[in-house]
Amino acid sequence: MEFPEVFIYGSDDREDAAAEELAAQLRAREIEAPFILSSVHGERLASKLQGPRPPERHDPAADQDAAARIGSRAKRSGADAIVAVGGGRCLDVGKLAAARAGLTLIAVPTQLSHDGICSPVAVVPDETGKPQSLGALAPIYVFVSLPTLVTAPVPSLAAGLGDLLANPLALRDWALAAERGLEDVDQRAWDLSVESFELIAPTLDTDPGMSANDPLFYRRLCDALVLSGMAMICSGTSRPASGGEHEISHALDELHGGRAMHGAQVAFGCIVSVALYGEDTEAFRTRLRRLHLPDKPADLGLDENAMVDLLLHAPKTRPGRFTILEDADLDATKARALVRDIWPEL
Ligand SMILES: [Zn+2]
Known part of the structure; x- marks a missing residue:
C-alpha cells in the first residue's frame, strides 16, 4: 500500500x-x-x-x-x-x-x-x-x-469537520462488527482514524467562521482529512471513517438526491448513532449548532415520517456492512420511537 x-x-x-x-x-x-x-x-x-x-x-x-x-x-x-x-x-x-x-x-x-x-x-x-x-x-x-x-465558503469548512465527527463512531461500529466475528480491525487504520479526529477535536467548540481566520486551522483540518483518507487506504475499505452515520447520509442521497453537503449530512447522521450508543444527543446537537451543521430534521427539509423512512432505508445503502444501525434492527415502530426520543420537539 x-x-x-x-x-x-x-x-x-x-x-x-x-x-x-x-x-x-x-x-x-x-x-x-x-x-x-x-x-x-x-x-x-x-x-x-x-x-x-x-x-x-x-x-x-x-x-x-x-x-x-x-x-x-x-x-x-x-x-x-x-x-x-x-x-x-x-x-x-x-x-x-x-x-x-x-x-x-x-x-x-x-x-x-x-x-x-x-x-x-x-x-x-x-x-x-x-x-x-x-x-x-x-x-x-x-x-x-x-x-x-481561504477563499472557500465557511460552510465547506463546517462540512469538513462534520465528515470527521463520524470517525469515533465509525470506529465503534467497526469494533462492534469485529465483536460479532464479522470483520477484523486493522490496528494501523484504526490509529490513523483516531489521530485524525484528535487533530480537529480542539476546534470543535469554535464557530468555523472564527476558525476561518486562522491559517493553523486549515493545516489542522487538512492534515486530519488526509489522515482519515490514509486510514481508508490502509484498511482498503471506508470502515475507519464510515459507519451508520454514513449510511444515513447515503440514504439522504438515495431518497432525496442529497439535502446538504456530504459532511453536513454525515454530521446529522451522527446524532442517530450517538443516540443508539446511549449517549447525550442534546450535547452533540448543541455542538452541531455551534458548528452551523444541521441538528434537526427540518434543517434538511424532513418531517417525522420522512425521518422514519430514512432510518429504515439507511441499512440498505451498504449491504454487508454491520454498524450500530444494523445492530438496532429498527422496524417502523422502533424507528418512530427513536426519532421522537431524539427530537421531542418534532
Ligand atoms: Zn464521508
Whole structure:
C-alpha cells in the first residue's frame, strides 16, 4: 500500500505563486503531460499547467459514464497523469477517470469539505443521478494551496469537520462488527482514524467562521482529512471513517438526491448513532449548532415520517456492512420511537 505524498503550500497569500509552485512540483515529479480537469474555482491554480490538451472544465453534473469518457480522452491525448483541481466531486470524478484509464491521479483540492481528498473512494452518480460510493484510485500526490482554501465558503469548512465527527463512531461500529466475528480491525487504520479526529477535536467548540481566520486551522483540518483518507487506504475499505452515520447520509442521497453537503449530512447522521450508543444527543446537537451543521430534521427539509423512512432505508445503502444501525434492527415502530426520543420537539 502506498500513501499519497501531501504538500501544503502556504508561504504567502498569492494564488498565482501557488499555481507556479504546483506546476514546478509536477515537473519535479516528471509529470510532463498532465490532463487537467478543473472546476471554476480551480482555474487560477491550474493556469500554469501545460498539458497535451487545454484544461477540461469539470461539469458538476458529471456521472460515472462521463468520468469514464474523461478517462479515455486523457488516455488518448497521451497524458501521463490526471490532475483534478476543484471541490470534492471534481476530485472524485478525477479519481474514477484515472482508475478507468489506468493513469495516476494528482489531487488539488480547492476546499476542505470531506475526507475524500486523499481516499481511494469516489462518490459519483450513476446514470439515474443517484450518487454511488465506488472503489477508485487514491491520488499519488495531493497539493494543497492555502491561498486558495481561504477563499472557500465557511460552510465547506463546517462540512469538513462534520465528515470527521463520524470517525469515533465509525470506529465503534467497526469494533462492534469485529465483536460479532464479522470483520477484523486493522490496528494501523484504526490509529490513523483516531489521530485524525484528535487533530480537529480542539476546534470543535469554535464557530468555523472564527476558525476561518486562522491559517493553523486549515493545516489542522487538512492534515486530519488526509489522515482519515490514509486510514481508508490502509484498511482498503471506508470502515475507519464510515459507519451508520454514513449510511444515513447515503440514504439522504438515495431518497432525496442529497439535502446538504456530504459532511453536513454525515454530521446529522451522527446524532442517530450517538443516540443508539446511549449517549447525550442534546450535547452533540448543541455542538452541531455551534458548528452551523444541521441538528434537526427540518434543517434538511424532513418531517417525522420522512425521518422514519430514512432510518429504515439507511441499512440498505451498504449491504454487508454491520454498524450500530444494523445492530438496532429498527422496524417502523422502533424507528418512530427513536426519532421522537431524539427530537421531542418534532
Ligand atoms: Zn464521508
